[in-house]
Amino acid sequence: MPPIKKYLFTPGPAPVPPEVLLEMARPIIHHRTPEFSAALDQARKRMQPLMGTRQEVILLAASGSGAMEAAVTNLLRPGEHAIFVDGGKFGERWGRILSAHGMIGHQIKVEWGRAVRPEQIEDALHANPDARAVFLQASETSTCAVHPVPQIAELTRGRDVMLVVDGITSVGVFEQKMDDWGIDALVTGSQKALMLPPGLAMVALSDRALARAKEVKTPRFYFDLLRELRLQRDDHTTAWTPAVSLVFGLNKSLGMIHAEGLPQVFARHQLMAEAARAAAPALGLKLIAPDNPAPGVTGILTPAGLDGGRVVRHMRDALGVSVQGGQDQMKGKLVRIGHMGYVSPFDMLVAVSALEMALREAGYRDFESGAGLVAVQRRIERGA
Amino acid sequence: MPPIKKYLFTPGPAPVPPEVLLEMARPIIHHRTPEFSAALDQARKRMQPLMGTRQEVILLAASGSGAMEAAVTNLLRPGEHAIFVDGGKFGERWGRILSAHGMIGHQIKVEWGRAVRPEQIEDALHANPDARAVFLQASETSTCAVHPVPQIAELTRGRDVMLVVDGITSVGVFEQKMDDWGIDALVTGSQKALMLPPGLAMVALSDRALARAKEVKTPRFYFDLLRELRLQRDDHTTAWTPAVSLVFGLNKSLGMIHAEGLPQVFARHQLMAEAARAAAPALGLKLIAPDNPAPGVTGILTPAGLDGGRVVRHMRDALGVSVQGGQDQMKGKLVRIGHMGYVSPFDMLVAVSALEMALREAGYRDFESGAGLVAVQRRIERGA
Numbered sequence: 013m014p015p016i017k018k019y020l021f022t023p024g025p026a027p028v029p030p031e032v033l034l035e036m037a038r039p040i041i042h043h044r045t046p047e048f049s050a051a052l053d054q055a056r057k058r059m060q061p062l063m064g065t066r067q068e069v070i071l072l073a074a075s076g077s078g079a080m081e082a083a084v085t086n087l088l089r090p091g092e093h094a095i096f097v098d099g100g101k102f103g104e105r106w107g108r109i110l111s112a113h114g115m116i117g118h119q120i121k122v123e124w125g126r127a128v129r130p131e132q133i134e135d136a137l138h139a140n141p142d143a144r145a146v147f148l149q150a151s152e153t154s155t156c157a158v159h160p161v162p163q164i165a166e167l168t169r170g171r172d173v174m175l176v177v178d179g180i181t182s183v184g185v186f187e188q189k190m191d192d193w194g195i196d197a198l199v200t201g202s203q204k205a206l207m208l209p210p211g212l213a214m215v216a217l218s219d220r221a222l223a224r225a226k227e228v229k230t231p232r233f234y235f236d237l238l239r240e241l242r243l244q245r246d247d248h249t250t251a252w253t254p255a256v257s258l259v260f261g262l263n264k265s266l267g268m269i270h271a272e273g274l275p276q277v278f279a280r281h282q283l284m285a286e287a288a289r290a291a292a293p294a295l296g297l298k299l300i301a302p303d304n305p306a307p308g309v310t311g312i313l314t315p316a317g318l319d320g321g322r323v324v325r326h327m328r329d330a331l332g333v334s335v336q337g338g339q340d341q342m343k344g345k346l347v348r349i350g351h352m353g354y355v356s357p358f359d360m361l362v363a364v365s366a367l368e369m370a371l372r373e374a375g376y377r378d379f380e381s382g383a384g385l386v387a388v389q390r391r392i393e394r395g396a
Numbered sequence: 397m398p399p400i401k402k403y404l405f406t407p408g409p410a411p412v413p414p415e416v417l418l419e420m421a422r423p424i425i426h427h428r429t430p431e432f433s434a435a436l437d438q439a440r441k442r443m444q445p446l447m448g449t450r451q452e453v454i455l456l457a458a459s460g461s462g463a464m465e466a467a468v469t470n471l472l473r474p475g476e477h478a479i480f481v482d483g484g485k486f487g488e489r490w491g492r493i494l495s496a497h498g499m500i501g502h503q504i505k506v507e508w509g510r511a512v513r514p515e516q517i518e519d520a521l522h523a524n525p526d527a528r529a530v531f532l533q534a535s536e537t538s539t540c541a542v543h544p545v546p547q548i549a550e551l552t553r554g555r556d557v558m559l560v561v562d563g564i565t566s567v568g569v570f571e572q573k574m575d576d577w578g579i580d581a582l583v584t585g586s587q588k589a590l591m592l593p594p595g596l597a598m599v600a601l602s603d604r605a606l607a608r609a610k611e612v613k614t615p616r617f618y619f620d621l622l623r624e625l626r627l628q629r630d631d632h633t634t635a636w637t638p639a640v641s642l643v644f645g646l647n648k649s650l651g652m653i654h655a656e657g658l659p660q661v662f663a664r665h666q667l668m669a670e671a672a673r674a675a676a677p678a679l680g681l682k683l684i685a686p687d688n689p690a691p692g693v694t695g696i697l698t699p700a701g702l703d704g705g706r707v708v709r710h711m712r713d714a715l716g717v718s719v720q721g722g723q724d725q726m727k728g729k730l731v732r733i734g735h736m737g738y739v740s741p742f743d744m745l746v747a748v749s750a751l752e753m754a755l756r757e758a759g760y761r762d763f764e765s766g767a768g769l770v771a772v773q774r775r776i777e778r779g780a
Contacts, residue, residue, distance in 0.1 A: 018423070018425075020423070020424065020425065020426065022426040024637065025424045025425070025426060025427065025637070025640055026424075027423065027424060028423065028424045033420075033421040033422075033423070034421060036417075036420065036421065036593075036641070037417040037418060037420065037421040038417075039402070039404070039411065039412070039417070040404065040409045040410075040411060040412045040587075040593050041402075041404065041409070041718070042404065042406040042409060042718050042720070043409065043594070044720075045712070045718070073457075073458055073459045073462070073594065073595050074457055074458050074462070074618065075457045075636045075637040075638070075639070076636075076637065077617075077618055077635075077636040077637070078457070078458070078618040078636070081617045081618045084617075085615075090615070108617070109617050112615055112616065112617040112620075113615040113617070114615060201637070203424075203637060203640075209420075209424050209639065209640050209641040209642075210427070210457065210637040210638060210639055210640055211457050211595045211596075211639035211640075211641075211642060212595075231469075231474070231496055231497040231498060231615065232496065233461075233465045233468075233492070233493050233496040233497070234458065234461055234462040234465045234619075235618070236496075251461075252459045252460075252461040252462070253408070253409070253459040253460065253461070253585070253587060253594040254459070254594060255459070255593065255594055255595035255639070256409055256587075256593050256594055256595075257420070257593040257595075258593075258595060328429070334425070334426050334429070336426070336428075
């Protein structure tokens with residue numbers, strides 16, 4: 013029987029602070045009220061620094077995939093060309109959304125765990141001069157790797173090519189400078205660093221993306237970003253019934269984030285990531301993304317021949333510690349430890365301790381018990 | 397200053413029981429787990445009797461408008477013809493969704509507060525033999541009126557014409573016999589009789605609608621109902637990250653609904669509606685929909701020359717009792733009292749008492765103070 017206390021270290025949903033859970037448990041109110049409008053305005057405003065933008069942040073009652081689709085249908089016409097970076101499951105999703113809406117997606121295939129190189133983007137832009145946009149992840153959750161968004165933005169911002177970034181596991185985790193870098197559409201979701209349950213997504217658009225959205229008439233209704241923008245900015249309300257309790261929760265969690273201070277929040281994520289990573293060599297294991305590891309999720313490859321799924325299941329079912337395994341081609345080969353949002357560096361002790369025990373249980377014993385733990389502690393001691 | 401205790405009698409969001417608020421305040425868990433799958437399965441199963449169907453109920457992380465759009469893009473091709481009943485703001489929305497996706501919508505315009513007559517549907521079917529579907533509301537929230545869905549289903553079920561019903565303020569309020577009547581797509585949302593915050597929508601499709609969805613390739617991604625159906629039914633999971641806490645909340649609220657008993661729930665709604673309606677003549681006022689009033693929301697016309705918006709604002713701001721005014725052409729002319737879900741007949745005393753006080757404050761005094769209240773009580777006394 014797993015212990016009564018459970019730990020959630022999946023790369024989303026991430027833990028929700030009790031303060032936020034209780035805020036969302038407040039009696040529901042109607043959404044066409046000054047009280048809701050005030051919370052909506054404040055939450056949208058409080059989102060801006062996390063996205064590095066002065067543009068309006070648009071909230072949607074949907075999960076992040078809905079916001080990804082919104083970016084596609086509001087910025088491209090059927091038949092138009094776009095480049096997408098497929099370095100994992102979420103990059104692949106850009107391609108699927110583009111196909112679903114009749115756009116022509118040109119895939120840049122990147123080995124799982126690697127970053128796309130800016131030269132690859134440049135080559136693709138030369139090979140596809142009709143491409144109107146580049147789609148990628150700031151942080152590819154399935155491979156625990158980051159892509160070099162600022163360098164890619166240097167390539168797109170001088171061209172008539174929009175840069176669309178999935179920031180679902182980067183916004184609130186590490187610095188995003190949407191305006192300074194020149195991102196045209198940045199999307200994210202509630203259930204990661206924003207410390208909320210899933211069900212709310214956010215999108216911000218650059219001026220040129222807004223101009224583009226006005227021209228593009230690709231069929232869309234629920235995800236019509238211009239209508240949402242107009243209503244959220246001018247009328248302090250939403251086009252469709254908003255996820256009222258999630259908006260209140262968001263306002264609360266963003267208050268907590270700003271009270272901690274964004275630089276501190278980013279440093280904490282970096283520290284947690286480095287602590288988790290430190291465990292891998294101490295256990296004789298390798299990272300999936302050693303050169304460009306994500307600050308929000310750490311991927312440790314399980315030993316060859318071992319059933320990684322068993323490790324993950326034992327951690328969850330016997331020890332009460334939820335992490336995630338690999339998806340698709342990495343199934344059974346990877347343990348992904350999420351450390352986004354309401355997580356402390358000390359939590360990495362728990363994650364690594366459970367990992368050690370589960371590895372042993374699965375038959376891997378090429379490490380001294382506690383070796384990973386010690387590595388974690390030493391990294392924490394050095395501080396952010 | 398409004399009193400500390402507030403009452404929510406808007407036609408959605410409707411009040412959420414404390415038991416459900418606390419269920420949703422449970423620590424978040426990951427959605428790819430047996431625990432979440434069990435809740436998802438149970439909630440979907442528990443939805444079926446409310447929709448009167450043995451078909452699979454599909455959950456979506458969206459508000460009801462998203463589910464309305466899903467019904468359109470999964471069942472019709474661009475360029476195809478459809479008939480929609482525009483008897484209010486939500487009927488009009490069907491037309492807007494059809495246009496947004498390039499379908500040709502044939503409007504049946506119905507005076508606000510009236511029901512569409514089955515002959516009008518029959519005439520429209522004759523006039524538009526290419527129409528592939530009829531879209532309407534079971535209960536048009538903006539006009540507090542119900543449409544005769546069973547009679548309309550008699551017209552569509554023998555033809556190659558699908559019947560798509562917005563059940564957002566009917567599912568869980570009064571009996572819906574999707575299978576027996578022959579509804580092809582029934583959509584609803586979480587924030588009304590289901591006693592939840594907004595952010596979750598449900599759709600069920602008939603066998604012929606499913607067959608149609610397989611043929612129709614209209615662009616869709618987030619709202620791809622066949623993918624959701626396959627994953628929810630076969631894999632006990634969702635395509636995109638689900639609104640985890642809302643799904644747990646739904647399972648809880650449906651447990652409460654079935655504990656009360658569906659026939660009792662429907663009778664309670666009917667009693668609340670009749671009690672609220674009884675107040676109108678007692679106050680010298682008229683109902684907007686006297687012939688076909690909705691069991692979930694009662695619309696009382698404010699006296700000519702009086703600012704109905706002031707009545708609604710005074711109820712909310714000074715008395716702490718939220719109801720809703722009219723939309724569009726009924727702005728300033730209507731008070732809508734919602735009585736869906738977590739509401740008791742006694743609550744109608746509160747709603748009508750506040751209405752009486754606000755009418756007086758706005759200058760209408762053609763009734764004896766308490767006359768509406770007495771009418772409410774007498775109707776409650778007679779029982780369901």
